[in-house]
Amino acid sequence: MTRRLVARNTAGMEQIDVIVIGAGAAGMLCAIEAGKRGRSVLVIEHTDAPGEKIRISGGGRCNFTNRHTSPKNFLSANSHFCKSALSRYTQTDFIALVDRHGIAWHEKALGQLFCDGSATQIVAMLTGEMARAGAQLRVGTSVERIEQTGDGFTVSTPAGPIACQSVVVATGGKSIPKMGATGFGYDIAEQFGLRVTETRPGLVPLTFEGDLLARLKPLSGISVDAAVSCGKTRFAEAMLFTHRGLSGPAILQISSYWRAGEAITIDMLPGTDVFEALRAARAENGRRAVATALSELLPKRLAQMICEAEGAAASTGVNLADASDKLLRRIGQAVNAWSVKPVGSEGYRTAEVTLGGVDTRDLDQKTMQARAVPGLYFIGEVVDVTGWLGGYNFQWAWSSGWVAGQAV
Numbered sequence: 001m002t003r004r005l006v007a008r009n010t011a012g013m014e015q016i017d018v019i020v021i022g023a024g025a026a027g028m029l030c031a032i033e034a035g036k037r038g039r040s041v042l043v044i045e046h047t048d049a050p051g052e053k054i055r056i057s058g059g060g061r062c063n064f065t066n067r068h069t070s071p072k073n074f075l076s077a078n079s080h081f082c083k084s085a086l087s088r089y090t091q092t093d094f095i096a097l098v099d100r101h102g103i104a105w106h107e108k109a110l111g112q113l114f115c116d117g118s119a120t121q122i123v124a125m126l127t128g129e130m131a132r133a134g135a136q137l138r139v140g141t142s143v144e145r146i147e148q149t150g151d152g153f154t155v156s157t158p159a160g161p162i163a164c165q166s167v168v169v170a171t172g173g174k175s176i177p178k179m180g181a182t183g184f185g186y187d188i189a190e191q192f193g194l195r196v197t198e199t200r201p202g203l204v205p206l207t208f209e210g211d212l213l214a215r216l217k218p219l220s221g222i223s224v225d226a227a228v229s230c231g232k233t234r235f236a237e238a239m240l241f242t243h244r245g246l247s248g249p250a251i252l253q254i255s256s257y258w259r260a261g262e263a264i265t266i267d268m269l270p271g272t273d274v275f276e277a278l279r280a281a282r283a284e285n286g287r288r289a290v291a292t293a294l295s296e297l298l299p300k301r302l303a304q305m306i307c308e309a310e311g312a313a314a315s316t317g318v319n320l321a322d323a324s325d326k327l328l329r330r331i332g333q334a335v336n337a338w339s340v341k342p343v344g345s346e347g348y349r350t351a352e353v354t355l356g357g358v359d360t361r362d363l364d365q366k367t368m369q370a371r372a373v374p375g376l377y378f379i380g381e382v383v384d385v386t387g388w389l390g391g392y393n394f395q396w397a398w399s400s401g402w403v404a405g406q407a408v
Helices: 025-036 052-060 083-088 091-100 120-132 184-191 210-219 249-255 274-284 290-295 300-309 325-336 392-407
Strands: 014-021 041-044 063-066 105-107 112-115 136-138 145-149 152-157 160-169 200-202 223-230 233-241 245-247 264-267 338-340 353-355 376-378
Touching (some): 014 025, 014 184, 025 041, 025 392, 063 091, 210 300, 233 249, 274 290, 290 325, 300 325, 325 338
Parallel strands (some): 014 041
Antiparallel strands (some): 063 112, 105 112, 152 160, 233 245
């Protein structure tokens, strides 16, 4: 372990090379890399523990990266910005770090990698690496003010001001405020003249208006595999009916592309033409109720509700033999192309990420440094780069943190 004595400048102020604001995924990896280069590093975290979003991620097992990470898995006003960082520190690089620490992991669907044990193993790995690199960590410490000086910055904390050459803003976004998330990073950007794009909740459940919600309430807790589309974007994963609307991976994914006032289209039996399936069932045994036949394809409550909405409830006595092609086609449309207009989302309270952030036009993609403010860097979620669900946002944190760590 490397230990560095606290240095003081001529004014008696504590002096350090690099201050990283935020002990999340991006901030800790940046601190590790800067420390390994011989820089004195201080990481300041306003909550009481580092890596809190890591700790709760992936159901407590941390979906720490995705094997298939590429620039196409990210949203940004500049789709090219993330390319440099992602290519210089890849998912393979982070997997190698995890392996060196003997952390067992497994791969789930779509390339998602999770710890076999607890997400706290990833936090311990990062804090251990920071300690070995000589980086200091101060938790429960807020940053009150940042001022630019002739040779760097002065960062004011309750314990007093600290002078440094570089400041790295790794404060994350607004998602999950109960974990300490704030918009502080955007305030810093605006203080120094950087632009901030519109921010909104991403990877978040969508909500319905009252009447629709009341009709769908009996479906709460039902999950189906679905293909959900918004415009030209489509995700095929699980979807969950909730007491507020819709959730599940497919909905969280599409939420990043959905805007208020738009409809989404949901295929609740992707790969199955429900109209043709019901026609075939009619030819085989027309005495069965339409709802019974549909229940062989979908969860019973969902099938019954769709049939009721289309006038083919079991209570009406409508059998397949009595059902016209027109009726079966309407039912098929309701299953294969359900168009619904959410009224909103559950907001930052449950959002996994924040869309938007520090405008990439004002950052150097190779170093994450502010173009007009030498020594000021922005990394991770605070930047206008947002990944899909499935470990992509962690990989952006690792990659952007790594490249900044090579430059500060």
